[in-house]
Amino acid sequence: MPKTAKAAEPTRLSVRKTYKLYIGGAFPRSESGRTYVVNGDNVALASRKDARDAVLAARAAQPKWAGATAYNRGQVLYRVAEMVEGRRAEFTTLGVPAAEVDATIDRLVWYAGWSDKIAQVAGGANPVAGPFFNISAPEPTGVVAIVAPPSLLGLVSVVAPAVVTGNTVVVLAADPQVAVTLAEVLATSDVPGGVVNILTGRYAETAPWLASHADVNGLDLTGVEHAELAAELERAAAGTLKRVLRPGLGGTDFTADPGLRPMTAFLETKTVWHPKGH
Amino acid sequence: MTVTAATGLSDLRSFLHGLPGVDKVGVEARAAALATRSVKTTSKASAIDLAIRMVDLTTLEGADTPGKVRALCAKGIRPDPADPSCPPVAAICVYPAMAPVAAAALAGSGVHLASVATAFPSGQAPLEVRLADTREAVAAGADEIDMVISRGAFLAGDYRRVFEEIVAVKEAAGAAHLKVILETGELATYDNVRRASWLAMLAGADFIKTSTGKVAVNATLPVTLVMLEAVRDFRDRHGRQVGVKPAGGIKTTKDAIKYLVMINETVGDDWLHPDWFRFGASSLLNDLLMQRTKLTTGHYAGPDYFTLD
Structure with a gap:
């Protein structure tokens, strides 16, 4: 009896990842059920209702995040930097150059260091003509919507300065796989759920809803390429007197020293008068 | 069944226990199914306005002050000062001690004044x-009285006593509308909710209300469904229409619309009116106003633009 051919070794099917949204510390699909394909991967296509849910999550997380000590927020950002270091291989597989991953980690550590120093630099004691102590202190604006530029370094360079001072953010990401991988880093870095919310998809569809949203306090347009759309979003933001960071104002070369502008863009100055005793 | 002074406890008990049992799984599945309806655009706009007109805007805190009650009354009369087309709420609901203040603030506005009474929320005081x-609250100007039943007596099976107490409070309330709070969160089973509903209606309740808002479990969709079926069956048998008021835990427009869908699907149009259905709520109103603003302005509204209660 002839020997029967041995059954072919079953080929293993690889498990492909769907890149999902990051809202309130969880990774939901879009409520609309929509996806689109980016470089062969399925990516959730965020809708206006996902943006609405993200704002709710950001708003819910904001008081506690702003109330945490500056030192604590710095530690959390430092932790994010550590976790990016651990995911270096994953970022390079996605096409992020090794030098950019280095720069991203350095940028995170740089902002982590600013957490308990920005108040001294952006605030201070004011000399006044009267028997008062007069103190100005920077406070976070609240919920900031960000249209992020592409590249990992660009993304971190707009998110870190907003959150380090106590804002919470809703980010419309340009580079979905990189952004969602960063979200996975954030989810495992002691960043409280809702502090950073990341939506993938077409920002031209979702950004107008965030620009006009009455519960969003700031709008960072760094990633908007079309001047016309940026102007339109700024007009919509004016309806609720949002702080707006125009494209280019936060810097376009992300490898350069960012300066304080990205942080101060979403800070409010509170000034307190206190009577001086004798 | 008509209950008179001659009706014995055993007759009352056999009537209440003779009511068909509630299918727990069925009623929960039905309520969950009705909660999936999508209500959009113009239907949503009219649902929101109807829900605002059905709100019993409530403050029942130990820390209530005359100032807070006056502010609440002003809000109830004109919920959205920026939009005169926004309807007023149905009623303001306060403790009896605050009823005189509220009565003065609401005079001539058409907004009703509801007062909880009968040792709310526990009801554990001598009759x-x-x-x-109750008499104090009515004398102070309340035209609606929200009473609590003695859950202790009800759960002990002393239906006659619960019945007589409701009759006595109804008499004390006089012309004021009587809402009977069953406190369904303490009644343990849907069968008990159905029995308590019938008992309250037989005793003369104008409204049956789910909860005080002071216990762990407040209004839920299935409980309200059981109560809606009870008022429907009661009208079929006795020809008198009784209103329903879920209270506590209804915080969002989405929740409110689920209740409206349920009314429409179970008891019909007759109950889709503030005279026959109310929401006992406080934070619900702001969410309704935010959704209303979203529909009129086309952009999402934020809580910063509405008063804190």
């Missing part, structure tokens, strides 16, 4: 005290 509480 005389509870009746005096």
Whole structure:
């Protein structure tokens, strides 16, 4: 009896990842059920209702995040930097150059260091003509919507300065796989759920809803390429007197020293008068 | 069944226990199914306005002050000062001690004044005290009285006593509308909710209300469904229409619309009116106003633009 051919070794099917949204510390699909394909991967296509849910999550997380000590927020950002270091291989597989991953980690550590120093630099004691102590202190604006530029370094360079001072953010990401991988880093870095919310998809569809949203306090347009759309979003933001960071104002070369502008863009100055005793 | 002074406890009990049992799984599945309806655009706009007109805007805190009650009354009369087309709420609901303040603030506005009475929320006081509480509230200007039943007596099976107490409070309330709070969160089963609903209606309740808002479990969709079926069956048998008021835990427009869908699907149009259905709520109103603003302005609204209660 002839020997029967041995059954072919079953080929293993690889498990492909769907890149999902990051809202309130969880990774939901879009409520609309929509996806689109980016470089062969399925990516959730965020809708206006996902943006609405993200704002709710950001708003819910904001008081506690702003109330945490500056030192604590710095530690959390430092932790994010550590976790990016651990995911270096994953970022390079996605096409992020090794030098950019280095720069991203350095940028995170740089902002982590600013957490308990920005108040001294952006605030201070004011000399006044009267028997008062007069103190100005920077406070976070609240919920900031960000249209992020592409590249990992660009993304971190707009998110870190907003959150380090106590804002919470809703980010419309340009580079979905990189952004969602960063979200996975954030989810495992002691960043409280809702502090950073990341939506993938077409920002031209979702950004107008965030620009006009009455519960969003700031709008960072760094990633908007079309001047016309940026102007339109700024007009919509004016309806609720949002702080707006125009494209280019936060810097376009992300490898350069960012300066304080990205942080101060979403800070409010509170000034307190206190009577001086004798 | 008509209950008179001659009706014995055993007759009352056999009537209440003779009511068909509630299919727990069925009623929960039905309520969950009705909660999946999508209500959009113009239907949503009219649902929101109807829900605002059905709100019993409530403040029942130990920390209530005359100032807070006056502010609440102003809000109830004109919920959205920026939009005159926004309808007023149905009623303001306060403790009896605050009823005189609210009565003065609401005079001539058309907004009703509801007062909880009868040793709200526990009801654990002598009957005389509870009746005096009721009379005080009516004398202070309340035209709706929200009473609590003695859950202790009900759960002990002393239906006759619960019945007589409701009759006595109804008498003390006089012309004021009587809402009977069953506190369904403490009644343990849907069968008990159905029995308590019938008992309250037989005793003369104008409204049956789910909860005080002071216990762990407040209004839920299935409980309200059981109560809606009870008022429907009661009208079929006795020809008198009784209103329903879920209270506590209804915080969002989405929740409110689920209740409206349920009314429409179970008891029909007759109950889709503030005279026959109310929401006992406080934070719900702001969410309704935010959704209303979203529909009129086309952009999402934020809580910063509405008063804190």
